[in-house]
Amino acid sequence: MSNNCLRAHSRAALLLFAATALAGILISSAVPASAVPIFAERYGFSCSACHTAVPDLNAFGNSFRKAGFNLPNVPRQRDFPVALRFQETYVKDLLPSQNRRYNALAILISTENFGADKSYSYFTRYIFGSQGAAGSLYYAWAQHVNPRTGVFQRIGLFSLPLIANPTQRLDTITLQPAYSYTIGHSSANLATPRLGLLFGQRNGFIDAEFAVSEDEYHGAAYGAPTPPSDFAQAFAVPEVFGSALFSLPHGFKAGFLSLRGSRSFQSRATGATYYDSYRREGAQASWAQGRFELTGQQLWGRDDNADGFGNPSGSSGGFVTFKYHATPHSYIGLRYDAVANPFATRDYDLYAVFAPTAHSRFVLEHFKPVGNSSALAVTSAQLLFALPFTDPQKNR
């Protein structure tokens, strides 16, 4: 395909993007979004109480999540602990490694609170098989949250606490490359759920969390099949993660994170084993005011034995996301990503999101690599909806 042809395709994609964004904003100004039905049912809230466009959370949704899905002062109306989420993704521009233009995915969620003051809860997320990958349990944890202090303890399979959650509250289709880059054979990125303990304190001033993990999620993440590897990977020592995020005046938050671990890699062919000690450090900050949101994160990493021959490798990655909420239930976002692991890649991710009906979300995204003329820009769209449908009056 010629450069002129590529440019014409790119212009057409951007025009389509702009037109859909405008249509979405106009439609969603009249039809607000849906929620995870479990929580909407529980407290009789409207869906917009927690979400801008499901599953993206607003300030109350995040506060509710951090409180362990529990509002001690609010009487419960109905508990139905199971919900389903379906999403269909269309990829206009396939990468050479891809052969599916339409990808369907179903996710089963179950959560419930228990105990005298409902301060204990569990949460599970099962991803049904998709794109040739087997179904698997993506999250499965139990926790206790002290409603007065915000001190919590969690055990099970969970996501590491990051300033922008890579999966559960994904506000677009494409994951931040900074969260998913890997070094050599190691899958030590920040996006993969960990199996272990997570504890800390989350309140209006600080979000301090520590994790000690013995293992991680090994299945297909959201339908993407896991690439085969000659090496069997295991945690040589428990991996330790710590992060702190401080709430500052005028809508600012700032903090840091640190991850340290060591993994063993055994060749399935020869039985040879090597170890790689690794660490990741990060800085994170955000600002929110009125319709605007700005979120950024920068990571620096080092693997002491990245290739199994004793050679160390440095890495880095980061992103900055700017979001504009045109209505309470739609937003336009622009994310800039950069990763060096060790080869540098950069991209822009432009997206528009709105709620076309009371229980669904539509995303249109244009992902454009920069500084690499051979890399393909990808335009994709996704329709997502949640079940069970409830009283539309209640779920405005």
Next chain:
Amino acid sequence: MLGSIAAAGCTPGAATAPNTHQPAAGGAIVIGMSLIKYGQSSSPFGTVQAYNPAFLTVPAGSTIQFHNEDGFKHTATMISGSFPSANTFNTTALTPSGTDLATAAWSSGDLDPNGFSQTFSSLHPGTYLYGCYHHYPAMRGVIIVQ
């Protein structure tokens, strides 16, 4: 694209600019708003909750102001008749309107954390029900003006 964004800013129901009122001088009665801090109480009109006080009786001529004490947005928006079983507010509740409790469909608009509403006068005796656009039925209150 920028044009469409600007146009959307004028669309009814669009996200509103922050309500930047200050605490009223001169003894306004302040009603706190918190889903976290304030529990249920009873009133002759049904259960009220998450405002403090959620059931308030004032003499005519009093001035009332709402204060968001949570870390997320709330509104105080008038409800006509009795409390409905489900949330029936529409997005006009997100825009501040009215300065008298007798004004039809008065609303504080979307109040940011620690935000104060405009002041409401209570010149006309009557019973005024209200609730939060985001969190009804878990947030609702009653003001009786005598």
